[in-house]
Amino acid sequence: HMASKPVWGDVNCDGDVNxxxxxxxxxxxxxxxxxxMTDQGKVNADxxxxxxxxxxxxxxxxxxxxxxDSDAIIKSVVHLITLPAKG
Incomplete structure (x- = not known):
């Protein structure tokens, strides 16, 4: 497994978080x-x-x-939070 830097929330790796x-x-x-889900998608989703x-x-x-993680992404899409989130 290679290490990848996250693009927070971009699960499908299309460049947009939505x-x-x-x-x-x-x-x-x-x-x-x-x-x-690609390895990069998993890193982005976490x-x-x-x-x-x-x-x-x-x-x-x-x-x-x-x-x-899913809840955090939807909250970021509607601008309630910024990713990454902590709990």
């Missing part, structure tokens, strides 16, 4: 066998209590993706 990223993360959380809140490169295999 509802599509939340949808992809939620689908992956519900059934990660049917929805592919935006609530991330491995390195300073945005340093991290190992995608060690990210802990949960509904809290």
């Amino acid at each position: 509802v599509a990223d939340v949808v992809l993360l939620n689908k992956w959380l519900n059934n990660n066998a049917d929805y592919a 935006c609530f209590n991330p491995q390195d809140a300073n945005g340093g490169a991290v190992d995608a295999s060690k990210v802990d993706l949960t509904k809290t």
Whole structure:
């Protein structure tokens, strides 16, 4: 596994953080066998209590993706919070 620097919240790696990223993360959380997420996408999705809140490169295999990450992304999309978030 290579280490990657996060682009907070950009789960689908299209350069924009929006509802599509939340949808992809939620689908992956519900059934990660049917929805592919790239290693970079996993690093980007891990935006609530991330491995390195300073945005340093991290190992995608060690990210802990949960509904809290999804909630943080949607809150950032509607400008309630700034990523990464801490709890």
